[in-house]
Amino acid sequence: MQMQNTSGDNVLLDVRDLDTHFYGEESVTRALGGISFHVNRGETLGIVGESGCGKSVTALSILRLLPKLTAKTVGGEIRFHGSDLLKLSEREIRKIRGDRIAMIFQEPMTSLSPVHTVGHQIAEAVQIHTKVSRSDALERSREMLRLVRIADPERRLYSYPHEMSGGMRQRVMIAMALACSPELLIADEPTTALDVTMQAQILRLIIDLKQRMGTAVMFITHDLGVVAETCQRVIVMYAGRIVEQADVLDLFARPAHPYTQGLMRSMPDRRHGRRQRLPEIPGIVPSLREPIVGCSFAPRCPFAIDICREKAPTMRDVRPSHAAACWRSEEVLGA
Amino acid sequence: MGGYVCRRLISAIGVMAVVGVFIFLLLRLVPGDAAAMMAGNNATPQEVAGIREQLGLNEPLTVQFVQWALGILSGNLGSSIFAGLPVLTLVSQRIEPTISLSILTMIVSVTGGICFGIFAAWRAGGFVDRMLTAFSAVGYSVPVFVVGYFLTYCFSLGTRWLPVQGYVSIGQGLAPWFVHLVLPTVALSLSYIAFIARITRASMLEVLSEDYMRTAAAKGASTYAMLFHYALKNAAAPILTVIGLSFAYLIGGVVITETVFNLPGIGRLVVDAINNRDYPVIQGVLILVSGLYVLINLAVDLAYRLVDPRIRY
Numbered sequence: 001m002q003m004q005n006t007s008g009d010n011v012l013l014d015v016r017d018l019d020t021h022f023y024g025e026e027s028v029t030r031a032l033g034g035i036s037f038h039v040n041r042g043e044t045l046g047i048v049g050e051s052g053c054g055k056s057v058t059a060l061s062i063l064r065l066l067p068k069l070t071a072k073t074v075g076g077e078i079r080f081h082g083s084d085l086l087k088l089s090e091r092e093i094r095k096i097r098g099d100r101i102a103m104i105f106q107e108p109m110t111s112l113s114p115v116h117t118v119g120h121q122i123a124e125a126v127q128i129h130t131k132v133s134r135s136d137a138l139e140r141s142r143e144m145l146r147l148v149r150i151a152d153p154e155r156r157l158y159s160y161p162h163e164m165s166g167g168m169r170q171r172v173m174i175a176m177a178l179a180c181s182p183e184l185l186i187a188d189e190p191t192t193a194l195d196v197t198m199q200a201q202i203l204r205l206i207i208d209l210k211q212r213m214g215t216a217v218m219f220i221t222h223d224l225g226v227v228a229e230t231c232q233r234v235i236v237m238y239a240g241r242i243v244e245q246a247d248v249l250d251l252f253a254r255p256a257h258p259y260t261q262g263l264m265r266s267m268p269d270r271r272h273g274r275r276q277r278l279p280e281i282p283g284i285v286p287s288l289r290e291p292i293v294g295c296s297f298a299p300r301c302p303f304a305i306d307i308c309r310e311k312a313p314t315m316r317d318v319r320p321s322h323a324a325a326c327w328r329s330e331e332v333l334g335a
Numbered sequence: 336m337g338g339y340v341c342r343r344l345i346s347a348i349g350v351m352a353v354v355g356v357f358i359f360l361l362l363r364l365v366p367g368d369a370a371a372m373m374a375g376n377n378a379t380p381q382e383v384a385g386i387r388e389q390l391g392l393n394e395p396l397t398v399q400f401v402q403w404a405l406g407i408l409s410g411n412l413g414s415s416i417f418a419g420l421p422v423l424t425l426v427s428q429r430i431e432p433t434i435s436l437s438i439l440t441m442i443v444s445v446t447g448g449i450c451f452g453i454f455a456a457w458r459a460g461g462f463v464d465r466m467l468t469a470f471s472a473v474g475y476s477v478p479v480f481v482v483g484y485f486l487t488y489c490f491s492l493g494t495r496w497l498p499v500q501g502y503v504s505i506g507q508g509l510a511p512w513f514v515h516l517v518l519p520t521v522a523l524s525l526s527y528i529a530f531i532a533r534i535t536r537a538s539m540l541e542v543l544s545e546d547y548m549r550t551a552a553a554k555g556a557s558t559y560a561m562l563f564h565y566a567l568k569n570a571a572a573p574i575l576t577v578i579g580l581s582f583a584y585l586i587g588g589v590v591i592t593e594t595v596f597n598l599p600g601i602g603r604l605v606v607d608a609i610n611n612r613d614y615p616v617i618q619g620v621l622i623l624v625s626g627l628y629v630l631i632n633l634a635v636d637l638a639y640r641l642v643d644p645r646i647r648y
């Protein structure tokens with residue numbers, strides 16, 4: 001890859017050519033078609049793209065949490081501290097899950113067990129990875145609830161999820177994920193299911209805790225606005241591939257891929273009230289069941305020319321620390 | 336919770352009262368003269384009159400009922416016409432084999448059924464799962480006495496590994512007691528294992544695809560913890576229901592099993608009482624069994640509350 005990976009020991013997670021397929025009755029869905037990126041220690045990396053572009057599959061592939069019967073990561077490497085997560089035994093990957101790489105999910109309403117208390121579920125995360133007594137684990141849960149700013153943590157420790165709002169449950173998920181002080185937190189659309197006020201609060205909480213604990217965050221979202229507020233670097237995904245990556249300011253100032261430009265045009269402008277209809281990118285996303293010839297964005301791309309439909313563009317640097325997979329990035333930048 | 340327990344207790348008492356009335360009327364609604372039937376064909380009129388007197392059939396119906404109900408409330412279930420002994424004494428003489436068989440059967444059925452169901456769900460479509468399908472087809476359709484005689488043929492008559500029939504009291508040693516109960520327990524357990532395993536599998540399968548199971552996996556939980564800790568508690572409500580039902584149906588199976596293996600238990604007591612038309616014994620055992628049913632129901636309802644905090648009464 002052409003991105004600067006030179007500061008090698010600063011790289012926490014290095015993903016190369018990741019290929020994940022889903023196996024249906026008669027067809028294979030190529031959900032990820034060879035994606036490569038890295039996460040540096042302590043940074044916040046944003047992953048954006050429309051729904052269905054493979055963001056969740058990327059996250060689940062890293063922790064090997066895909067449904068066992070229907071999905072398989074068929075190629076690539078996921079380097080974490082020198083070892084390839086894809087090659088670890090089931091036992092070894094379990095030691096990493098929740099302890100060194102933690103994850104929070106999009107659906108706070110269904111992601112907690114309804115029949116266990118919140119304190120119990122956080123304490124469990126601690127006890128799986130450290131030899132501590134039950135009471136010490138509960139003490140840690142209490143501390144975590146305080147840290148994610150849940151009012152009356154003493155009482156909430158013994159609450160069940162159904163007694164809490166969506167925002168509060170997402171705070172509990174964050175508490176649980178950070179209980180073992182992981183090096184990397186994968187946050188898969190953690191605010192998408194919440195209302196706007198709650199979204200802002202949860203975002204602030206994640207950024208704040210990340211800074212305090214020095215955790216690197218992989219922040220997955222379909223909302224470029226969220227990326228602008230939280231991330232240092234951004235990856236843009238389309239149809240199971242990475243189409244652009246750059247520092248966040250650079251990306252917003254000079255998008256080098258037509259898809260990124262389209263996403264920006266359809267961004268809600270926060271100054272102009274919320275509910276105005278946005279110009280969506282016209283056209284449909286290609287099916288991942290058939291091999292894609294040429295650039296996957298070509299059917300929707302205003303810049304498309306003949307070569308786009310024949311040969312898939314690869315990632316190349318358009319500027320320092322800024323790469324895009326587009327034959328016509330220079331024209332796009334100039335436009 | 337306290338209020339709920341109170342309400343449930345009151346309704347349980349109501350149910351028992353209704354059941355009591357029916358059991359009381361049983362003797363009075365039998366076509367023909369119950370006393371004459373009990374006395375048999377060769378009885379003299381004096382003997383019939385004596386039995387009628389003993390059963391209190393000469394009093395008005397309401398007086399009879401009040402006397403009978405008061406007797407039960409004070410722990411007097413009446414006396415056997417034939418043995419001349421109080422029903423409670425007869426029951427206590429016969430209770431040990433029945434309780435032994437019931438408890439062993441429930442332990443085997445619940446642990447066996449739940450483990451079988453969990454493994455079938457964990458590897459749905461796999462070997463264990465297909466075994467369960469075949470096993471439950473047999474468990475459901477082959478009656479207890481066929482299984483019983485088949486097992487006796489294989490393990491007792493053929494190989495002489497286990498006793499053919501009979502019972503040894505636990506007081507005379509744990510090993511002989513256990514050895515005599517192995518075949519009856521296995522014969523009786525098969526259908527309950529199948530029943531509990533099917534429901535466990537279905538309930539677990541649903542839970543295993545829930546989001547919170549993925550959360551548990553993301554925490555680094557082991558397969559064992561995922562299945563037995565997170566999933567089982569979430570899947571518990573329907574499983575508790577079938578366990579309760581199995582307990583309730585157990586009594587019928589116990590009667591047959593006791594007959595097949597010649598165990599001197601409550602089942603045999605009832606069968607003998609029916610053959611002899613010994614109504615006080617039949618009524619007494621019915622009252623006890625109905626009471627047990629009501630208690631099991633109550634226990635299952637309260638257990639729901641323990642496994643699922645979302646249930647509010």
Ligand SMILES: Nc1ncnc2c1ncn2[C@@H]1O[C@H](COP(=O)(O)OP(=O)(O)O)[C@@H](O)[C@H]1O
Pocket residue numbers: 022029031049050051052053054055056057058067070288
């Ligand atoms: N459980 C699944 N079964 C089959 N295909 C799936 C499944 N989950 C995801 N996919 C496929 O992978 C693609 C990417 O999904 P996903 O990563 O969930 O998208 P998103 O970017 O919205 O998180 C989907 O378009 C779909 O084709």
Ligand code: SF4
Pocket residue numbers: 257258259295296297298299301302303304305308313325326327328329
């Ligand atoms: S390669 Fe061609 S079709 Fe694809 S984004 Fe660039 S210009 Fe558009």
Ligand SMILES: [Mg+2]
Pocket residue numbers: 052055056057188189
């Ligand atoms: Mg997603």
